[in-house]
Amino acid sequence: MAATRGDFSVWLEAQQGSTETALHAGRRGVALFNRSASDTVSLSGKDTLRFCNGMFSNNIRALKPGQSNQNVMLDAKGRILGQLEVWCVGDQTLWVTLENVPSTTFMEHYDRFIIADDVEMEDLSERWIQLSLQGPAARFLLEKLGWSAPEAGFVEVGAIRIAQRRRSRAGGYDLLLPVEEAEAVTTALISAGAILAGADAQEILRVEAGIARWPLDMGERALVHEMRMVPDYCSFEKGCYIGQEVINRIDVMGQVQKKLWGLELEDPTGELPAVGSEVLLGEDVVGSTTSAVAEPGRVRVLAVLRKAVWKPGLELRVGPAARVATVRDLPFPEDGAA
Numbered sequence: 001m002a003a004t005r006g007d008f009s010v011w012l013e014a015q016q017g018s019t020e021t022a023l024h025a026g027r028r029g030v031a032l033f034n035r036s037a038s039d040t041v042s043l044s045g046k047d048t049l050r051f052c053n054g055m056f057s058n059n060i061r062a063l064k065p066g067q068s069n070q071n072v073m074l075d076a077k078g079r080i081l082g083q084l085e086v087w088c089v090g091d092q093t094l095w096v097t098l099e100n101v102p103s104t105t106f107m108e109h110y111d112r113f114i115i116a117d118d119v120e121m122e123d124l125s126e127r128w129i130q131l132s133l134q135g136p137a138a139r140f141l142l143e144k145l146g147w148s149a150p151e152a153g154f155v156e157v158g159a160i161r162i163a164q165r166r167r168s169r170a171g172g173y174d175l176l177l178p179v180e181e182a183e184a185v186t187t188a189l190i191s192a193g194a195i196l197a198g199a200d201a202q203e204i205l206r207v208e209a210g211i212a213r214w215p216l217d218m219g220e221r222a223l224v225h226e227m228r229m230v231p232d233y234c235s236f237e238k239g240c241y242i243g244q245e246v247i248n249r250i251d252v253m254g255q256v257q258k259k260l261w262g263l264e265l266e267d268p269t270g271e272l273p274a275v276g277s278e279v280l281l282g283e284d285v286v287g288s289t290t291s292a293v294a295e296p297g298r299v300r301v302l303a304v305l306r307k308a309v310w311k312p313g314l315e316l317r318v319g320p321a322a323r324v325a326t327v328r329d330l331p332f333p334e335d336g337a338a
Contacts, residue, residue, distance in 0.1 A: 004179065005129060022198060042094070045117070054240060064088060073101070131177070228330065276290075279318055279325070289301050
């Protein structure tokens with residue numbers, strides 16, 4: 001049995017199969033994502049919900065035990081500093097699962113805002129593991145094991161917390177569980193039909209779904225509207241929070257001049273475009289690339305593009321080699337769709 005998070009990650013990597021098999025599972029069955037590197041932090045105390053409501057982008061004060069929502073960390077100018085999921089595990093206790101944000105960074109950032117507030121933070125990262133089941137059969141697999149599959153919020157199955165979460169086109173469920181149970185739970189999921197997806201397969205499934213990832217797709221100045229994150233990550237009925245003025249003004253005025261779009265390269269051979277590669281229309285720079293993934297016969301890229309080229313089917317050029325690319329709306333069209 002894996003005794004630590006690191007032990008579990010090493011054990012899990014040894015179970016991985018081919019990228020092709022994992023992609024088929026994520027699109028037609030169930031893929032199991034290893035998210036054991038993601039950190040978890042607990043916030044507790046009588047002021048916790050009020051405090052977090054003023055820090056994060058979604059409505060935290062309205063959460064009841066068993067409910068959860070997605071949020072972004074923002075600066076005063078509304079720029080994204082990180083992504084997170086908030087789980088309300090008690091009347092005065094929230095757990096936060098972080099997306100590529102170290103727990104130390106999160107805790108240091110928000111500790112400076114805790115002055116006279118009754119809020120205590122605790123790093124749970126070495127004691128709790130995150131996994132994710134993604135694919136059209138994810139719900140069926142949970143039910144096959146006799147576990148509940150929530151429509152909203154999260155459910156508890158023994159010590160396991162399960163929440164609906166879209167990390168692929170088909171979507172699925174995140175699982176939060178104690179590290180000492182991780183190996184046994186993973187074995188049960190694989191025995192029930194889940195296929196373990198490595199990092200490459202996870203990225204391909206994410207990119208084709210058009211899901212932005214911090215910090216790769218966001219840089220240092222990105223706004224939620226530009227990343228197509230508003231419906232899932234923001235509340236406009238919660239009152240004041242850091243960055244709220246900018247976010248609300250953009251939402252009311254609707255004046256976003258750049259946004260995340262997809263590009264499909266005409267020639268799928270050669271190296272992937274580097275992050276930050278220029279995207280051109282003629283001689284004009286109209287954007288830059290963020291994520292890029294390849295599978296046989298296809299290269300898909302996420303790029304932040306200026307409004308003038310938000311036209312599916314438009315041909316642009318990418319990078320120093322001026323590779324031909326076609327603009328695609330997000331999520332990318334499924335195979336056979338226009």
